[in-house]
Amino acid sequence: MGLGLLYAKAGLTAFLRHGGDLPSATRSADVVVDREHLAAYNAVCGFRIGETLPVTYPHVLGFPLQLELMTDRAFPFALPGLVHLGNRIAQARPVAVEEPLALHVSTGNLRPHDRGTQFDVVTTAAVAGEVVWTGTSTYLKREGGSGSSSSATPPPAPTGVWRVPADTGRRYARVSGDRNPIHLHPVTAKAFGFPRAIAHGMWTKARCLAAFEGRLPDAFEVDVRFKAPVLLPATVDFSTDGSTFALHHPKTGKPHLTGTLTA
Structure with missing residues (x-):
């Protein structure tokens, strides 16, 4: 089923989903x-452009499998309204462009959150039986609650300003296949409570990691938390000390994203 049809299925079947356990089903595919x-x-x-994959690219390769799993009849939560809280990627080694990848997607780690219920979607990429890349996206199913409040701290001085x-x-x-309406147009974003279209969280992560290109070790882990959405068009402040990084709103200082890099 095409990604457009999967999004249509997600919208049409949203009212049928009432929570429950995550399915044990998985999805797999071989890709070049x-x-x-x-x-x-x-x-x-x-x-x-290079001969190895950007560390965020396997997430895009696995996205159709993720969407297929999350729109399956057995999946307990409606896709519209889920909040992408964070994403953690562990790269065991650089992945060459020409290497065929065996992708595998599963869900798990259902657990409480102070604003509802959270769970993980885990994607792995293997080469000749060796897992070389693992991506874990954490999603929130909101069920009321305002979450814990935290005092604001002044943002670090920006090392870059991006438009x-x-x-x-x-x-x-x-390029990603992620055609969630909140990202596409102000009109469709307003239907979900946003004043304008918002940037994809995985785009903000990828854009931050592009700023480190040529300085990352062969094996590393990068973990980000998605905070306030980036309303488009936007100007954002990027800051890093080499092991942590963040995107902030240049006027309010509120964070859009915070991340850590670990060798």
Whole structure:
């Protein structure tokens, strides 16, 4: 089933989902990287063209499997309204563009959150039986509650200032397949309570990691938490001390994203 049909299915079946346990079903596929698609992804996210994959790219390769699993009849939560809280990627070694990948997607770790229920979607990429990449996306199913409040701290001085065009959501949707309406147009975003379209969380993560290109170790872990959405168009402040990084709103100082890098 195409991604567009899966999104339609998610909307049409949302009222049938009432919580419960996560299914034990998984999804798997063997993929070969399309260099033209990779080049388009690199252009949108700010990566250079090279012979190894950007660390965030396997997430895009696995996204159709993730969406298929999360729109399955057995999945307990409606896809519209889920909040992407964070994403952790562990790369065991650089992945060459020409290496065929065996992808596997599962869900698990259902647990309480102070604003509802959270769970993980785990994607692995293996080469000849060796897992070389693992991505864990954490999602929230909101069920009331305002969450714990925290005192604001002054943001660090920016090391870069980025302008994010209004069409960033649409451009990233074309290369990622993630066509959630909140990212595409102000009109569709307003239907879900946003004043304007918002940038994909995984685009913000990829854009931050593009700023480290050429300085990352072969094996590392990068963990980000998605905070306030980036309303498009936007100007954002990027800051890093080498092991942590963040995106902040330049006027309010509120964080859009915080992340850590661990070798």
